[in-house]
Amino acid sequence: MKQPPVPLLVEGKRADGRAPDQMREVKIEVGVVSNADGSAMVSYGNTVAVAAVYGPREMHPRHLSLPDRAVMRVRYHMAPFSTKDERKSPTPSRREIEISKVLREALEPAIFLEQFPRSRIDVFIEIVQADGSTRVASLTAASLALADAGIPMRDLVIGVSVGLINGVVVLDLNGLEDNYGEGDMPIGYMPNLGRFVLLQLDGAWTREQFAEALKLAIKGAEYVYGKAREALKAKYFEVAEEVAK
Amino acid sequence: MKQPPVPLLVEGKRADGRAPDQMREVKIEVGVVSNADGSAMVSYGNTVAVAAVYGPREMHPRHLSLPDRAVMRVRYHMAPFSTKDERKSPTPSRREIEISKVLREALEPAIFLEQFPRSRIDVFIEIVQADGSTRVASLTAASLALADAGIPMRDLVIGVSVGLINGVVVLDLNGLEDNYGEGDMPIGYMPNLGRFVLLQLDGAWTREQFAEALKLAIKGAEYVYGKAREALKAKYFEVAEEVAK
Amino acid sequence: MKQPPVPLLVEGKRADGRAPDQMREVKIEVGVVSNADGSAMVSYGNTVAVAAVYGPREMHPRHLSLPDRAVMRVRYHMAPFSTKDERKSPTPSRREIEISKVLREALEPAIFLEQFPRSRIDVFIEIVQADGSTRVASLTAASLALADAGIPMRDLVIGVSVGLINGVVVLDLNGLEDNYGEGDMPIGYMPNLGRFVLLQLDGAWTREQFAEALKLAIKGAEYVYGKAREALKAKYFEVAEEVAK
């Protein structure tokens, strides 16, 4: 295990002052890209993801369309200036390709794809600033952008990460905790349906820690879900106001 | 400003002996690639460009064709052995991609593209030997190859460069002047219509120098235009002779 | 000429104990990839090639299909761990691209392609372990996989290599002989029709050595042909037994 530059957990407080079950500040704004059919910007602390949705629209080339449902295209990508390290090449890495896949597979169970045969729904996610938990912030942003685009969904998909630090299960890893912790578990969850749609894990977890992590993830997702609903309402409210003018 | 190995301008004479408003030797040959529908080789001093034109021909894939006019494809490319430096990789550089674009946008206003809906006109340009002003020599070569292919045009497009040396506006930069001069301004011009179709600039130019540069470019373009007409006539004359035999 | 680590030929015996006109042990197994329409694994000593065939099947994209015959697609590829050197990049090298082409051109004359217009036959060959003569072992494997797929052929195509060592023409080069010998001549031959369908050569050969090499190649090919027929029979026999059960 690598030695962290500062202790990750002291007397139940994390290095940034949070309690183990506490999210960083969550900021959500819907409708941030005016050309897109739907869009959202989501911040978990210093991690910032911007998602835009186009579609459902006609699928090209046609021979790749599906006769019975919409095709989803999902891209997760990190800006070259989004990490504390050296400039990242904009060429998609193997990591970005894998995350694009797991995000697609997390969103597909939430969308009524069968309502749009032969068409395509595009979800583009860009990490503008990275400080841990980028894929789960992306998932929340993507699902809000889909909602903003008016695409019929079974439930919102909320992403949160859970981690293992000095044997303690904690919510919403930041970059420091991600680098030096003993385990990482990004989760995508549909709060109303109680379904897990994204689940990855690495590190070394006991069965009990795993079980605890699921419970903490649910709690975190429900918290973020509240924020998400507020953001959606805020936008509709604005729209309503504008219409009323 | 980098120091040139030899003075660029001494008593109104340039390093290669030319006056400021003087082109290098211009050589033009039409019909140099027998398989092509049209072709031309143009030399401005030691800069040599070979252009070949194919089309109008059917566009593949069809869904990229335009219903109301022909699509143009233009490629500017430098041979690996065309520069004095180390071997250039044949993979297109960002510079070559940009120049392909500005050449396409310089040629499109000259061609009656609307006469050939759903088809494609291909213009391929190769720099065999480079000594400055390669993009403008390419433009002249491309426009002559189009004429040779019998593609209806509003006017010939003539390329010339203008530069700034020791504060003096000069015509037809060679490689030395391009590297060590204070400014470069490649121009594409239709002499009969008085239209500028290519104009790029870098360096640091006053408004007056810019105005003077335009006038000098027109003068240079008219000179090259005379050479171009001779070359076209020479080819038709040969053809006529052959037919007469 | 590079100096070999051990003498290549001593008193008519090669470094691995073979006589000049002797093949290494030849092992052939047909039907090794259960999903494929046909497959074969061929070993010449330590060189191991696995071929799989799919088709004839519908050609996509359709505009690349041929109206009067099947298109063949052939890929020769080496596993990253197949050579004694450092790990080989899996990106196809220029060598692999050339060999794919000569193998395709060796197989096409053997197949009744005109019986399958607008369709495609795919032949995929992977070198799992390389010790010289990989392309000719590949050819034998490919042709057996085609036979296993039930694709109608004029004759089996058998690959063998001939080489030049200390002025002596020898059969079936191994890796050592390939690296340090004076000449290499991979050959593809149809034993029943007496036709050469693959022939490459490098080194320095006299006319007489070339003539001798052809004769030795025929001899080698006929030997391998016997092994190939046994392997095909063995498979049909097994199948027949299964059916009989």
Added chain:
Amino acid sequence: MASVSPYAKRFVSELTRQQIRRLIASGVRIDGRALDQYRDITIRTGVVNTADGSAEVSLGRTRVISGVKIGLGQPFPDAPDEGVLIVNAEILPHSSPYTEIGPPDEAAIELARVVDRGIRHSGFVDFKRLAIDPTKVYVVWVDLYVLNDDGNLVDASNLAAIAALRSTTLPVAVKDESGVIKLDKNNRVAMPTDLSKVPLSTSIGKIDSALFVDPNLEEELSLSGKIVITISQSSIVSVQKTMGFFTESELMQAVDMAYSAKQKLQEAVLKSLV
């Protein structure tokens, strides 16, 4: 480059799919296995003599070859005292009628990365012992070669990777006259692995509410959910949900199935590996 809903592999008939579903509901599978039963596993090591380690694994008719190549390289800046592991997977065009030629696609990349994470987090390989000096470490290339895909590539590939690594010998690092570190291929030591920590992945499929291990290809094409859980000793070291959704109780059930399967897989592994 984006991830696109796949078109390929849709070659199981609706009829077969319904049959699989009906059978599963009553605890039986289309090939007669129980829900917690793996297909036959065979593991052979030392199958490629040009590699520094190698193995071939059959899981039913799924077949994967793994070859290990050892090289020299620089450590990663954030782990200067550890060797480097690079796992790469090629799903060969041989392996099914729906596999295309080209660089690894998202399926192959995910396959490699899931296997990689299991190895990396299990402690199976002692990466510290792969460091040579502060600027030079061993680079361990594990190439996974899928020859035939009859489902559950992850578990077959994981077994192939660990068997190949276990069979690997390291050429000893020596300094030549000018002080440059080189590998002496004729002088070899065993790869530092610890069999007690071997990571064992279990792929679990879900149809309606039934969970079962080691789906074959026909089953994979009928699944409503899929998850891979990798266990080393008593720890969960890697999880990857790859399809559909799972409820909390389904996840706990899957974890328990993975712990059970791990015991049986370990027996198979210990039988084949020294």
Added chain:
Amino acid sequence: MASVSPYAKRFVSELTRQQIRRLIASGVRIDGRALDQYRDITIRTGVVNTADGSAEVSLGRTRVISGVKIGLGQPFPDAPDEGVLIVNAEILPHSSPYTEIGPPDEAAIELARVVDRGIRHSGFVDFKRLAIDPTKVYVVWVDLYVLNDDGNLVDASNLAAIAALRSTTLPVAVKDESGVIKLDKNNRVAMPTDLSKVPLSTSIGKIDSALFVDPNLEEELSLSGKIVITISQSSIVSVQKTMGFFTESELMQAVDMAYSAKQKLQEAVLKSLV
């Protein structure tokens, strides 16, 4: 790779196009602006805390983020005493329904190169002060990220690039114990820029014989000509004709419009940058 007549972005109706044309003829624009009037400009710096410098620019609804990253590298052989500037532009798939995923296409490459040339020839950045020693210089990566395209990407990107550069701090170059030059991220100095030399680009559209600045997207799709002119102090430092043709007198008129616009843009810039 060749340049092909674009198919995309053809989403303005013939009706709108005719309306734009009629209005322009009488000196008015579809969004009510005067011919020499820019849309609202907002410039915010320091928007990305992982970058060494950053800015976000809105030009009407066009939105561009620029992030600067500082690295170490070798100088170019023909400028051994200068730092290296690399400008890269990504027109994100977010930015419009017609943008495709992939490496920068010719539009993105041209965008980056036009912005690059303005900076390079203006003297805004003192590249000599970015040299460290004869073999090591600072490498300045400017990444332009187009989030929403409502027309005139060049001017928005140019403003974003200069604002990001102005806000950049350089990690100080230090030698470690073994004499290798490294960057000390905790010790920083300002990027050597000279605001009096800031390059300001003005994109000018042409419809029939009317010229006007800062075309929005609907206007861009209706243009018969377009040219970008960049001015620093009293010099023209970069020009790029990107569409159609211009007569000699139109070019002189465009240059004069760019000089006027430059004054107003400079005010906006000076208000936002320190």
Added chain:
Amino acid sequence: MASVSPYAKRFVSELTRQQIRRLIASGVRIDGRALDQYRDITIRTGVVNTADGSAEVSLGRTRVISGVKIGLGQPFPDAPDEGVLIVNAEILPHSSPYTEIGPPDEAAIELARVVDRGIRHSGFVDFKRLAIDPTKVYVVWVDLYVLNDDGNLVDASNLAAIAALRSTTLPVAVKDESGVIKLDKNNRVAMPTDLSKVPLSTSIGKIDSALFVDPNLEEELSLSGKIVITISQSSIVSVQKTMGFFTESELMQAVDMAYSAKQKLQEAVLKSLV
């Protein structure tokens, strides 16, 4: 990446094909040549003054430019005392209506490799004299540029390559003050070539049972077989069968034709090269 049966170049009519076949059967060719007769060959060297060596070859209407560039590099590990030769071919989109833009395809790669093998195995270039010291050697880049394809690219390209190499001068390698080896472009020596060993390739076409040299494009599109044989002094140094099949006696006949053609080609070469 796989090799695919070509679709392109199918532009000879069935009528022409039948005519070519009928004529060949009676020993005549569509352009009036004898079976063993090459088209007119012209070789000009020194055609590109930015290259270190260059040549342009016309073979009938087929036209190839070759440019040589000299660089510095490391020797290959298995030939530490030899310079490095890299042959690259670009079949320009200029050259025929069926040539596509892009990196070299299999036809261009094969073309380059066949020319490369002839040069490499003939001894025409003395690679030992291209070594500078144990870590630095000359790298000789030969770029083949096909400007017009009227058939038989191999023989035209081979002639262009050897003429360009023969005309090449090597910048002398010198050590600068810090001991680094550099090339002094103003101080040059001749490329070490031996004209007596020049490799000369002969492309031989087959229609029915007739063999003939130097097929033009119309003939190439009508062939049932094709083979290229390269001879240096009295040795066969390279062979490449590229189409169809040959019997044993046809192969021996082809070899004899190549020996005869080699004599005539050598005369043409010696006339043009010093």
